[in-house]
Amino acid sequence: MNKKNKIELPKEKREEMILKIKNYFLNERDEELGDLASIMIFEFITEELAAEFYNQGVYDSYKYMNDRCEDLLSIQKY
Template sequence: MNNKINLSKEKRNHMVSLIQSYFQNERDEDIGELASSLILDFIIEELAPVFYNEGVADSYKYMTDKIEDLLGIQKLLR
């Protein structure tokens, strides 16, 4: 299983641009493309797995609840 997040060049460039805009608008700092790219790499490597795992856990709970609902209906029909 490949755990690496692969972004298209367009998506990566857009995200780098968003990071640069954030620093400019929120911190009144100009940061270059390299610094923004390194921040993006950090987010992808260190933070994204946490959000991904939360999404998986939420999906699991949702699907489990739906399966239990389905089984509940089956028991009513017996």
């Protein structure tokens, strides 16, 4: 992902998400991840995967709004 399309998060949200990664590995895999490993996983997700989730959200919103606009046309008076 180029710099222009990079998803930016507030520092507090970033730290919260990194902590969730650490907790996931501890609870689900019984592995204690250090700060560096957790940050690297977080950066991989945000740089390589997040755009796909974002794009799916945009598409889902578009589809939802398009369906609602079709519903709006059904109330026309003839």
